[in-house]
Amino acid sequence: MNLAIFGQNLLAGVAIGGVYAMVALGIVLIYKATNVVNFAQGEFSMLGAFGLVTLTQAMHINYYVAIPLVLVIMAAFGLLFELGVYFPLRNRTFLPVIIATIGASIMFQNGALAVFGAAPQKVAPMVQGTATGGFTAGGVFFDYHYLVILAVTAVLMGFQYFFFEHTLLGKKMQATSQDKDMARLLGIPVASMIAITFIYSSLLGGLSGMLVAPIFFVTHRMGGTLGMKAFAASIIGGFGDVRGAIIGALSLGIIEALGAAFISPVYKDAYGFLIVILFLLVRPQGIFGEKVAEKA
Amino acid sequence: MRKGFALLLAAVMTLTVACNSAPKNNASGSGSADDKKPIKIGVTIPQTGGDVDAGRLMKNGVELAVDTVNKAGGVLGRQIQLVIQDDQSTNPGSVAALQKILEDKDVVAVVSTVRSTQIAAQIPTINELKVPVAIGGTNFGLTQGQSPWVFRFRPHDGMSAKAMVKFVVEDLKKSKIALVHSTDAFGNGGRDMVVNALKDYNNTLIADQGFNTGEKDFTGVISALKQSGADVIISYIAASTDLGILAKQMKQQGLSLAWVGSPSITGQDALRLAGDALYGTYGVADFNKEANAKAKAFAEAYKAKYNQDPDFYSSWPYDAITVLTELMKTTPDLKPETLQKALLATKGLEGVEGTYTFDKNGDGLDSYHILQNENNAFKLVKTIHANAGK
Structure with missing residues (x-):
C-alpha cells in the first residue's frame, strides 16, 4: 500500500465522516433539547436533497438561489415536524416520541417514493465548471465536494459549540434540555426553545442533504443509511456533546474507509458497527460522555 | 394507551385478513369455456412499494402485446383479458397476488415479475396450482428442477x-x-x-x-x-x-x-x-431494439404508445404474452397441461428479445x-x- 493510496483512502474517510458529522449534529442537537433521539434526521437530509432537485430541475430556479430557498422550506418543515410529531407527545416518556420519529421517517420515505418516484436523481455539483470536479495533488484526487463538506462541517462545528456554550439562547436551550420544569420556573419559554431546536436541526439536515446530493445521487432511500451511521457516530462520540458527534463521525468514516482498503470492502459497514458495539460494552456514554452521566 | 394500541393492532390484523380473502366471490368455479368469453391471463407485478417503476414498464409490455393480439382478432375468435394483481414489491405480496388471480379458474396462464426472490417465493404456490407461469427473473436456480410450470422469457445469469x-x-x-x-x-x-x-x-x-x-x-x-x-x-x-x-x-x-x-x-x-x-x-x-426486425417494430409501436424507448422490463412480458397467445392457437382446449407441453415443444419462435427454444427446464433464451x-x-x-x- 503506497502513500498516495493511503492518502486517498484517508481523505475519503474524513470526507464521508464529515457527512455523518453533519447529520449527527442534528441528532445531538435535538437530543440535547428534548432527551429524545430523532430517527427521522436522515430523512431531513433526503427531503433537503429532493427540495434542491425540485427547485433546480422542475422549477428551473438558479442553483445558488435554490439552496437558500430550500433552507427556508426546511426551516418551516422543521417547525411543522415539531408541531406534528414532538409537540403532541411532549409530556410522555421518551419512548412514544422515538417511535413517532421512526414512524415519521417511514412516512417521509414512502411519501418521497410516491411523489418523486423510485428512479435516482442527479444534481449538478456545487463547484461547477471543472471537468473532473476536483484536482490531483501528490497522487491523491481531491474532490471539491469533499472539501466543501469538510469546510461546512468545520464551520458548523465551531458555530454550534459557540452557540451552546457562549450565547444566552444556547444556554436557555441547554437548561431546557436538562430540566424542563426548572427552566420553566426560571422564565425560559420551553416550547419555543424546543421549536427552535427542531427548526435548526431540520436546517442542518437539509443542508447536509444538499451537500451530499451531487456525490450520492438523490433517492428516497438515501436518508436511511445516513441516519443509521450518524446515530452510530453519536454513540461513539457520546450523545449530548457536539464535539463527541464530530469526533465520533470522523472516526467512523476513517475506520470504514481504511478497513475497506486494508482488510476487505465487504465488511465495510461491519467495522463501524463493531466499534459501536465495543463502545456500548466498554464506554456506553461515549468519548465525551461525562455530561450525560451528570444529568442522570 | 395499551388498550388503544391493542385495538389498533386488532384493526390492522382484521384489515389484513379481509384484504387477503376478499375476492373469493370472483371464483366462478365453472371453468367451462364459453366461446364468446375472453381468455384470461393473470399478471402479478409491483404496483406499490419500491419496484413501482419496473412494474409500470412491465404493465406497458403486457398491455401493448394484448392490444396487438386483440386488434388482430384475438385468439380462437376470443379476446385476451388481463387480470392484474399488485405484488406490493414483496415476497408475501407476490404469493397473495398469485393466489388471488388463480382463484379465478378461467385464468389459463400467468405472467409474473422480474424479481427473482419474489418468483422463488411464488414457486410452491405455482406447483400447487399447476398453471404455466412466465417469468423474467434471471437467477439461475429458478428453472433448475424447481417447477415444471415456470418458463423463463429472458436468458439467465x-x-x-x-x-x-x-x-x-x-x-x-x-x-x-x-x-x-x-x-x-x-x-x-x-x-x-x-x-x-x-x-x-x-x-x-x-x-x-x-x-x-x-x-x-x-x-x-x-x-x-x-x-x-x-x-x-x-x-x-x-x-x-x-x-x-x-x-x-x-x-x-x-x-x-x-x-x-x-x-x-x-x-x-x-x-x-x-x-x-x-x-x-x-x-x-438481453434486449436491444436494433437486434432484429421484430424488436425494431416493437420499439416503434412502444414509442408511439408510451412516448419512450422500451427496455427489457417491457420486452420480456411483451414476448411472454405474444408466445403464450401464439401457442393457444394450437391448443384450443386451453388446459394448463396442453399449454405446458406446447411451451416445452417450442422451437425457434421469434420474439423481440430473441429466438425462443425452451429447454426441459423451461429456459427459453440463451443469447445476450x-x-x-x-x-x-x-x-x-x-x-x-x-x-x-x-
Whole structure:
C-alpha cells in the first residue's frame, strides 16, 4: 500500500465522516433539547436533497438561489415536524416520541417514493465548471465536494459549540434540555426553545442533504443509511456533546474507509458497527460522555 | 394507551385478513369455456412499494402485446383479458397476488415479475396450482428442477457470465480479469457464475472486490483494483446509484480499464447518473431494439404508445404474452397441461428479445447482446449465444 493510496483512502474517510458529522449534529442537537433521539434526521437530509432537485430541475430556479430557498422550506418543515410529531407527545416518556420519529421517517420515505418516484436523481455539483470536479495533488484526487463538506462541517462545528456554550439562547436551550420544569420556573419559554431546536436541526439536515446530493445521487432511500451511521457516530462520540458527534463521525468514516482498503470492502459497514458495539460494552456514554452521566 | 394500541393492532390484523380473502366471490368455479368469453391471463407485478417503476414498464409490455393480439382478432375468435394483481414489491405480496388471480379458474396462464426472490417465493404456490407461469427473473436456480410450470422469457445469469467472459477473453483478448460485485444475491450469484465460466479458459480472477449495496465511497475498491494489475473489469452491480458512484470515482481517481458490466450498465438510470464516466464501457443486455426486425417494430409501436424507448422490463412480458397467445392457437382446449407441453415443444419462435427454444427446464433464451456505450448511445457489438460452441 503506497502513500498516495493511503492518502486517498484517508481523505475519503474524513470526507464521508464529515457527512455523518453533519447529520449527527442534528441528532445531538435535538437530543440535547428534548432527551429524545430523532430517527427521522436522515430523512431531513433526503427531503433537503429532493427540495434542491425540485427547485433546480422542475422549477428551473438558479442553483445558488435554490439552496437558500430550500433552507427556508426546511426551516418551516422543521417547525411543522415539531408541531406534528414532538409537540403532541411532549409530556410522555421518551419512548412514544422515538417511535413517532421512526414512524415519521417511514412516512417521509414512502411519501418521497410516491411523489418523486423510485428512479435516482442527479444534481449538478456545487463547484461547477471543472471537468473532473476536483484536482490531483501528490497522487491523491481531491474532490471539491469533499472539501466543501469538510469546510461546512468545520464551520458548523465551531458555530454550534459557540452557540451552546457562549450565547444566552444556547444556554436557555441547554437548561431546557436538562430540566424542563426548572427552566420553566426560571422564565425560559420551553416550547419555543424546543421549536427552535427542531427548526435548526431540520436546517442542518437539509443542508447536509444538499451537500451530499451531487456525490450520492438523490433517492428516497438515501436518508436511511445516513441516519443509521450518524446515530452510530453519536454513540461513539457520546450523545449530548457536539464535539463527541464530530469526533465520533470522523472516526467512523476513517475506520470504514481504511478497513475497506486494508482488510476487505465487504465488511465495510461491519467495522463501524463493531466499534459501536465495543463502545456500548466498554464506554456506553461515549468519548465525551461525562455530561450525560451528570444529568442522570 | 395499551388498550388503544391493542385495538389498533386488532384493526390492522382484521384489515389484513379481509384484504387477503376478499375476492373469493370472483371464483366462478365453472371453468367451462364459453366461446364468446375472453381468455384470461393473470399478471402479478409491483404496483406499490419500491419496484413501482419496473412494474409500470412491465404493465406497458403486457398491455401493448394484448392490444396487438386483440386488434388482430384475438385468439380462437376470443379476446385476451388481463387480470392484474399488485405484488406490493414483496415476497408475501407476490404469493397473495398469485393466489388471488388463480382463484379465478378461467385464468389459463400467468405472467409474473422480474424479481427473482419474489418468483422463488411464488414457486410452491405455482406447483400447487399447476398453471404455466412466465417469468423474467434471471437467477439461475429458478428453472433448475424447481417447477415444471415456470418458463423463463429472458436468458439467465449463468448465460450473462458466460457471455461476458467469452467476450472479454475472445474478443477483447484480456486475461487479467478483476471482478467488482455487490454482495447481495444477484452480485454473489454473478461472482460464482463468472468463476465457473473462467474455468473453461483455465483462468481465475486476479481480484475479487465485493461491496455492500448502497455504498457511497469506492476508494477502497478502486485502490485494490489499481494494485491488482488487472487489465479488464467485469461487474455484477444491480443498483444504478452504486454503479454511478463507482464509475464517477474511478474516473476521478484515474483508473481507466476496459469494463464489461451486467445489464444495469446499459440501463437508462446508469446513463443519466454516470454520464461520461461510462463512455466506452461494454455491457450485456438481453434486449436491444436494433437486434432484429421484430424488436425494431416493437420499439416503434412502444414509442408511439408510451412516448419512450422500451427496455427489457417491457420486452420480456411483451414476448411472454405474444408466445403464450401464439401457442393457444394450437391448443384450443386451453388446459394448463396442453399449454405446458406446447411451451416445452417450442422451437425457434421469434420474439423481440430473441429466438425462443425452451429447454426441459423451461429456459427459453440463451443469447445476450454485447453493447458498447458511445457517448450515451449504445452500439450493438455482437450477440453471443452462451450455449453455442463452448
